[in-house]
Amino acid sequence: MYPDILIGAFWAILEAVPTTLLMALIILASGISLGALFAFVRIKKTKVLSQFVSVLVAYVRGTPMIVQLFLVNYSLPNLIAWFSNSFLGTDMKPFDVSSLIVIYFAYILNTSGYQCEVIRGALQSVEHGQMEAGYSIGMTEWQTMMRIIFPQALAVAIPSFLSYYMSLIKLLSLAFTLQVIDIMAASKLYSALTDRYTESYVAAALVYWIIGIGLTFIFNKWEIFSKKKLGVSV
Amino acid sequence: MFELFKVVEFFPKMLETFVYTIWVVIGSVFISFALAVPIAVIRIKKIPLISQFCEVWLSFIRSMPGILELFLAYFVLPGMLDKVGIDTSDWSGTTFVLIAMVFHYAPFISEILRPAYLSVDIGQHEAAASIGLTGFQTFVKIIAPQTLPVALPLLCNAAIDTVKDTSLLFTIGVIDLMGKADLIIADSYGMSKMEAYLTVAIYYWILTVGVIAIFRQWEKYFKKYKLSTGIKLKS
Numbered sequence: 187m188y189p190d191i192l193i194g195a196f197w198a199i200l201e202a203v204p205t206t207l208l209m210a211l212i213i214l215a216s217g218i219s220l221g222a223l224f225a226f227v228r229i230k231k232t233k234v235l236s237q238f239v240s241v242l243v244a245y246v247r248g249t250p251m252i253v254q255l256f257l258v259n260y261s262l263p264n265l266i267a268w269f270s271n272s273f274l275g276t277d278m279k280p281f282d283v284s285s286l287i288v289i290y291f292a293y294i295l296n297t298s299g300y301q302c303e304v305i306r307g308a309l310q311s312v313e314h315g316q317m318e319a320g321y322s323i324g325m326t327e328w329q330t331m332m333r334i335i336f337p338q339a340l341a342v343a344i345p346s347f348l349s350y351y352m353s354l355i356k357l358l359s360l361a362f363t364l365q366v367i368d369i370m371a372a373s374k375l376y377s378a379l380t381d382r383y384t385e386s387y388v389a390a391a392l393v394y395w396i397i398g399i400g401l402t403f404i405f406n407k408w409e410i411f412s413k414k415k416l417g418v419s420v
Numbered sequence: 421m422f423e424l425f426k427v428v429e430f431f432p433k434m435l436e437t438f439v440y441t442i443w444v445v446i447g448s449v450f451i452s453f454a455l456a457v458p459i460a461v462i463r464i465k466k467i468p469l470i471s472q473f474c475e476v477w478l479s480f481i482r483s484m485p486g487i488l489e490l491f492l493a494y495f496v497l498p499g500m501l502d503k504v505g506i507d508t509s510d511w512s513g514t515t516f517v518l519i520a521m522v523f524h525y526a527p528f529i530s531e532i533l534r535p536a537y538l539s540v541d542i543g544q545h546e547a548a549a550s551i552g553l554t555g556f557q558t559f560v561k562i563i564a565p566q567t568l569p570v571a572l573p574l575l576c577n578a579a580i581d582t583v584k585d586t587s588l589l590f591t592i593g594v595i596d597l598m599g600k601a602d603l604i605i606a607d608s609y610g611m612s613k614m615e616a617y618l619t620v621a622i623y624y625w626i627l628t629v630g631v632i633a634i635f636r637q638w639e640k641y642f643k644k645y646k647l648s649t650g651i652k653l654k655s
Contacts, residue, residue, distance in 0.1 A: 187499075248625040250587035252598065253617060260613040352483070359485035360588075370488060383495040390488055391480075398483020 187384055195376045195389035202372035203393065209368070210354040213290065217297025218347060224302035229309060239302065246299025251292075252360050258292040259285075259364060285364040293354065300350060308343035309335065341412060348405050355397060369393055426615035427622070430604055437600040438623050441586050444514065444596070445627070448521035449579055455522060456529035463534055478527040486524065486585040493520035494592045513594035521582065529578055536571035537563065565645040572642060576635035583627050587620075597623055 224239045246254065263283035270276045312335050320330030355369075362371035373390035377383045462470050481489070493516045498508040540563050548558035590599035601616040608616075 245621070245625065248628040249621045250584040250624055252587050253621045253624060256598075256617045257614070257621060260617065356483075356485035359487050370485065383491075384499055387488065387491050387496055391484060391492060394483050394485065394488065395480055399479060402479070402482070 187388075188382070191380055191382050191385040192389055195373065195380070195382075195386045196392060198376045199369055199372045199386075199389050199393050202367055202369050203397070206355060206358055206368040207397075209289075210351060210358060213293045213297055213354055214347065214351050216290075216294045218301050218305075220294060220298035221301030222305050224298055225305040225309065228302065228306055242295075243299045243302055246296050247303075251296060251357050252363070254296055255289075255292045255360055255363065258295070259288050262288055262291055285366060289361050289364060289366050293357070296357070297350065297354065301347070304343055304346040304350075305339070308339040308346075311342050312338045341415075344412070345405070345409065348401075348408065352398065352401050355401075356394075423612070423615060426612050427619050430601075430612075430616055430619040431622075433604060434597060434600050434619055434623060437595060437597050438627075441583075441596055441623075441627070444517060444521075444586050444589070445579070445582050445631075448518055448525060448582055451518065451522045452525035452529050452582075453575075455526035456533055459527055459530035460533040460537065463530065464537060474527060474530070478531060481524050481527055484524070486520075487588050487591060489524050490517065490520045490588055490592055493517075493523065513589070513592055516592065517586075517589055517594060521585065524585075525578060525582060529575065532571050532574040532578065533567070536567045536574075539570050540566045565642070568642045569639065569646040572635060572639045576632060576639075579631050579635065580628050583624065583631060587624065 224243070227235045227239050230236075263280035266283050266287075267278045267280045270278045316334050316338070317330055320334045321327075325333070358368045359370035361368050362374055365371075367375070369390055373386045376389075377386035380386070459474050463474055465471075494513075497516070497519065498511075501508050544562055544566065545558060548562045553561065586596060587598055589596040590602065593599075595603070597620045601620050604616045605611075605613050
């Protein structure tokens with residue numbers, strides 16, 4: 187093990203950290219929005235749509251991320267190309283579709299499947315009496331949802347959102363199979379450039395560890411903050 | 421383009437690797453569990469130095485993606501062992517996989533067992549001591565049965581995570597379901613990628629559903645030890 191290569195690898199990998207964090211944030215935000223939509227469909231038990239969502243959730247939760255990634259990678263570009271060629275009159279090949287679109291699609295679908303269940307559980311954790319209390323003072327259903335139920339459910343759901351952010355950063359390590367540069371891909375690139383696997387992977391592990399410790403610190407701070415805040419509101 | 425009957429054709433071809441995947445899952449879950457128990461004991465008894473070491477280990481694996489651990493075991497570990505004089509050149513890929521899995525899941529499972537053990541009321545220990553049970557008897561007869569109903573749902577999650585982590589084995593050249601899919605795709609000149617990976621998805625889905633079903637059975641069995649439901653006495 188050469189310390190100078192290790193330090194070089196560390197700095198090279200550090201450059202990929204902002205991209206990874208930003209990608210995970212975009213995916214988490216979109217996934218939560220889509221997941222909330224799915225959760226409403228499942229709670230309202232909309233016909234057909236509700237069954238479709240339950241199949242989707244079972245698929246997302248029952249298969250590994252890399253399988254989902256590959257399935258999207260070999261189907262979505264074909265679909266996009268076919269759609270654009272037959273309806274927009276373009277001459278597009280499947281490999282013209284950027285792998286970023288594939289990554290975002292696969293990860294957002296995955297996140298929405300998990301977050302759908304989280305949001306559903308959080309919404310159902312709020313007592314039904316709260317809804318009735320809202321009605322009794324003359325609020326509409328929408329108003330009760332937005333002002334009474336939603337803030338309480340959010341307090342329950344936020345820890346799960348935060349821990350899924352950490353999971354997403356880890357899951358994004360699979361994106362290197364589709365040539366997107368995240369932390370893992372940067373370390374693979376560096377190992378290929380210098381022909382030193384040991385240093386690159388150890389440096390990647392250090393970077394992940396630092397991110398993990400940092401995020402755990404933030405989660406703990408949030409937990410203390412929310413406990414205090416919940417103590418005031420209840 | 422997409423031909424559904426290909427999935428039916430590929431399905432029996434992957435059965436062998438499916439069985440291999442099941443063995444890897446069973447192996448890593450059982451070895452991890454066996455190691456997790458002493459780790460949990462060390463952390464509960466707060467044995468100095470080893471306890472702190474386990475905490476650092478836990479914080480490390482919490483922030484590590486599965487694929488990186490696999491690479492660390494496969495690319496970095498042999499070099500380290502070589503310095504100590506252990507030759508790893510004839511170790512199979514499965515060995516490294518098991519090392520990576522156990523390295524991740526042993527502290528992970530210990531962090532499930534520890535709170536489950538601590539959730540058992542202190543009065544239970546005192547009651548056991550009052551009727552003259554030894555420490556070991558107390559653990560086996562009183563504490564452990566009450567720990568399981570608390571720990572089982574979380575252990576189920578850990579087992580599902582293990583199942584999902586086995587999908588990465590192909591990255592170090594082990595022929596698992598994904599590796600077999602690669603071979604099948606190569607056999608069909610890269611034509612039926614979608615069908616091959618769909619077959620893999622179906623197999624993994626079967627595996628997760630199976631794991632959940634097994635744990636549901638265990639949960640049902642151990643429910644009678646849950647104190648809130650009352651211990652049912654056989655008449």
